[in-house]
Amino acid sequence: MSRENLNDLQAFVVVARERSFTRAAAQLGLSRSALSHAMLALEARLGVRLLTRTTRSVSTTEAGARLLATLAPRLQEIEAELGALSALRDKPAGTVRITAHDHAIATVLWPRLHPLLKEYPDIRIEFSVDYAFTDIASQRFDAGVRVGDRVDKDMVAVRIGPPLRMAVAASPAYLAGRALPATPHDLTDHQCVNLRLPTHGGLYAWDFEKDGQSLAVRVQGQTVFNTTPLMLQAALDGLGFCYVPLELVQPHAEQGRLVPVLQDWWPSFSPYHLYYANRRQIAPALALVIEALRWREGPAQS
16 A cells, blocks of 8 residues: 555544544644545545544544554554654654643643753653543553553553642631631532533532541532632632642642641542553653653652
8 A cells, every 4th residue: 555545544543533624634734625635535445435524523434433443553553663763763852742630740740851851852742731531542642640550451550749638728818707617518608619520521529538537528619610720729819718739739828828727637649640551662752751750759759
């Protein structure tokens, strides 16, 4: 098969995954029209319809789904082997794409990776903020970050941070004239800043623990966000209590901008872990990223 046709097959995989010519064209660096014509030409050469097109979406036909299931893993293997060839170079190079929570990027990934970028100018790192449990293989990421080490059997998880402790706090302006909550359930009588979960679209129930007792409280408030920094800002602006990682609250509490409450109920969670595909060969750039992020006990990473 000609090289041009191989490119068309790769383009078909992107269209089938994205279910959109517009998004696929943006990824491939093509115009939507050129991509559409390429797919029509591919279908004509194969003599079978691969995609069902509507004004709102694109989906695979039965033949298209079969081709996608066959092509996708093989193209990934080819890309992995081509990436591994960079091991023959004197200096590691290439792009490492990582999906992670914004808190993990700000507090763990960026502080340890920006020195790496200065040392290896041929390495590029792309961060994507996402609160969902991302399928890094299908979304074409090299690695992802999540709380805890439970990953699929074809993945490897490496600890990259300390245990994660959450905190509850509100501004003095909000608390003026209000009684402080004595138990987590008292939060239901207050305005609270909610987090919208990406996976199922529900609001996150605040977790608490004390003396072996665990409970979850569903709070209400005027604001809902899907990122932690905005939740913190809303609390600073007097919109109620926020539930965010302790290290985000600490500097504001020390300056009197936030008042922590329910400290004996604050829960701790498993540390952040970096997860990536379990392969015999790892691209040198990714290997350097993994080692830079790997958690090591000591004052430098405490």
